[in-house]
Amino acid sequence: MNVISCSSNTLKVLYDISGVEVGQHFYWQIGGLQVHAQVLITSWVVIAILLGSALIAVRNPQTIPTAGQNFFEYVLEFIRDVSKTQIGEEYGPWVPFIGTMFLFIFVSNWSGALLPWKIIQLPHGELAAPTNDINTTVALALLTSVAYFYAGLSKKGLGYFSKYIQPTPILLPINILEDFTKPLSLSFRLFGNILADELVVVVLVSLVPLVVPIPVMFLGLFTSGIQALIFATLAAAYIGESMEGHH
């Protein structure tokens, strides 16, 4: 028992000094409802970065692109490529959705890893990547659900729902279940990865402040990019799946 109490105290100490603030939020009240201010603030910064850089780089496009324009053209081609492989020939109208999904998640994740948010002290909670809050990831996942329902319904009308009994009506429950598992897996994958990544870095930094966390930080950058790509690709795949015709 002595061992247990001692170790629990140690864990609390570790918890305190490492500054791991899991699930602590800086609340604002809006009309009796609460919002997580730290998420909103960082998301505004992310949006400002995206819009600002796009505005500057694409203000007047040159035939022979400048460095910034070249980069944005490369990104746009990458997004188009992803959309085209997942959705098919009718990918055009979905490029803004897929592209914004990718860029928002990517810049959010990297901002959590690269921007020194923690210099700014909040009264409670701390600034971090917007994607390490479950609200953000669920919002994005639900938007993806809405998007693929919209894609299917606008393409095929009510005939879209025939896909639920498509191979055989026996699969009806599983097909319905899929509509719930898709946003669930999307949101939790992103949330879990980003939160875990930041936690690992913070805990490692608190234990060994020098050198050791650096490889983990690079790994974090890598996973952040991969997660953004996975989210965007899966969103595009769901949209393409609901748009493709039945044979």
Next chain:
Amino acid sequence: MANMIVASSNAKPLTPPTTTFQQHSPKPRLQIPQLSFPNKITQKLSSVATAATTLKSLSLLAVSSLTFAPPSLAAEIEKAALFDFDLTLPIIAAEFLLLMFALDKVYFSPLGNFMDQRDAEIKEKLNSVKDTSSEVKQLEDQAAAIMRAARAEISAALTQMKKETQVEVEKILAEGRKKVEAELQEALADVEKQKEATIKALDSQIAALSQDIVKKVLPVK
């Protein structure tokens, strides 16, 4: 970056303990790990000497404490609102939609259209370049034909000129030969005349000489 995170994480105990978890936590018994941070100023320097060794024991403790974590602590951690859904969700969704429209206006549409237009232009230019290449070939053929014609003309003129000069040369040569022959003939005739004259002269001399010889050989009786 590590330092900044460390600095902020150090500063945290200074903020008023507002969460349930921090309110429950007793005063930390182990303060050594905080000393290992370089920019720590406000901390008590109670156990500097043991700082190095405690890092090891700390990690051991961490491992052991994770294995023996009491359920009460887990419950306290769960009280922290990890899955706290509130108005943030619809606000983020709305922000995302706004960002999508804004980025579409600023980035995707204009740059996409521009790139497509440029692609089309480049393709057009490439095609026109292919057309001019056929034109160039035609022109080259024309040039070659002209060259061939010119060469033929020149060679014809050359042969004609050669013939003309040949004829002229032959004429001059024949004339010269005639002249030379005529002169030769004349000279020969001259020589013949002189020969005859000389022979005539010699004849008279021979007669006189033979008379002299006869006179000398046959003395007059």
